[in-house]
Amino acid sequence: MNILKYFKGYPEEVLNQIEGLVQSDKLKTYLITKYPAPHNISSDKLLFQYTNGLKQQYLKKAPQLSKVIYEKQKDIVQSALGNHTFISRNHGGKLKSKHEIRVSSTLKKAPMEMLEMLIVHELAHFKEKEHNKAFYNLCTYMQEDYHQVEFDLRLYLLLIDLGKDLY
Numbered sequence: 001m002n003i004l005k006y007f008k009g010y011p012e013e014v015l016n017q018i019e020g021l022v023q024s025d026k027l028k029t030y031l032i033t034k035y036p037a038p039h040n041i042s043s044d045k046l047l048f049q050y051t052n053g054l055k056q057q058y059l060k061k062a063p064q065l066s067k068v069i070y071e072k073q074k075d076i077v078q079s080a081l082g083n084h085t086f087i088s089r090n091h092g093g094k095l096k097s098k099h100e101i102r103v104s105s106t107l108k109k110a111p112m113e114m115l116e117m118l119i120v121h122e123l124a125h126f127k128e129k130e131h132n133k134a135f136y137n138l139c140t141y142m143q144e145d146y147h148q149v150e151f152d153l154r155l156y157l158l159l160i161d162l163g164k165d166l167y
């Protein structure tokens with residue numbers, strides 16, 4: 001079991017607690033009790049609409065979204081924490097930025113809060129490239145319990161990695 005893969009840098013006490021959850025087979029119970037049902041954002045079209053809605057609500061002035069899609073990605077840790085591209089293109093002498101968000105298909109059947117957390121993370125990168133204090137302030141402005149949900153997302157990925165489905 002590779003807990004460290006998902007919880008790199010976390011205190012030993014926390015790692016022990018997680019190991020306890022896994023060993024006693026209570027990881028799934030913990031997650032399903034907290035997140036009883038998956039979200040229903042099942043298509044790229046719905047994903048775009050949802051993301052654009054959040055953007056309109058919180059980051060109105062940020063550049064327009066060009067694309068938001070689900071995508072099969074190799075590295076589950078890297079990919080589930082998002083992949084963002086900022087492409088600059090030359091349009092008739094004017095530089096235009098294209099903002100694309102690619103979401104790992106692992107999150108297609110995840111709890112709503114986790115999908116929201118990932119989108120919030122990616123949207124925050126529109127304003128802050130680094131994972132600094134300003135970045136996380138922006139995240140918690142858009143999703144109050146951002147940090148808890150991010151922690152639970154890591155647990156969710158661990159569960160999937162153990163070969164189990166949440167739903």
Ligand SMILES: [Zn+2]
Nearest residue numbers: 082121125131
């Ligand atoms: Zn990031």
